Amino acid sequence: MVIKFYGTRGSVAVANKETKKYGGNTTCFYVESNSGDAIVIDAGTGIRELGNYLIENKKDTIHLIFTHYHWDHIQGFPYFAPIFFEKSEIYIYGHKKDVTAKNALIYQMTKPYFPVALSELPSKIVFKELKNRMKIGDLLIETIVNNHPDYTYGLKFTEKKNSFAFLTDNELFAQNNNTPYEKFVDFIRGVNFFIHDAQYGDEIYEQRIGWGHSTHSQVMKLAKDAGVKNIIFTHHDHASTDKFIDKVLKDLRNKYPGKNIQAAADGRKIILK
Ligand SMILES: [Zn+2]
Ligand SMILES: [Zn+2]
Known part of the structure; x- marks a missing residue:
């Protein structure tokens, strides 16, 4: 499978020279299975560019x-070009705990x-419930409930011997948690x-407890406890500059020499064969 990041920024998009390296689009990433299934995760502003790729x-x-x-995670949807083509068939998966995916999009696309x-929209759009365990082609997708202010799922993708997890908007050590830390491990x-x-960063976390996000150090603890070597940070704060993220990576690479620590960047691709 091929994984490509189209949006790696958290909360709000940013566009300035200090954030150019890791990118300023909000959350969207793409998974293409070995059999060619096109799977989009979240519709932050990064989905606009992904839409062009899918059409091409x-x-x-x-x-x-x-x-x-x-x-x-939804604001790019009205600018996702495939929704305006009659030939597009779009299957949308989401939970229906507080609101359904359909209603979230209806509210967003309401005048004014x-x-x-x-x-x-002229495309065929079919809404489906996100199940705990489901298959798209040969790709198995499993979910876990994240710790976040509104209901949120983490995802794990497995295709034959390859697998990766994507957990965004998750406070690993939340006090009133849905899921205890050990379950993430x-x-x-x-x-x-x-x-x-x-x-x-660690220096600001004290002021952000309960906001539903983690720190780089907390994520490294998870990697260590689960014995996973390759870690990619995402949902970079809108206030985090490239310089800040580079410094965090440098410090953690020194602290954890056995780990491969990266930061997700818009446009970056990973191939799992
Ligand atoms: Zn978010
Ligand atoms: Zn969120």
């Missing part, structure tokens, strides 16, 4: 999974916030790599 590569059948419906309503054990929310 004639991917008319698209699976779009929402981890949750916070603004930074957006001129075209969801019901007016079990969830990621054995994956080739995992991508995890690391929105905050």
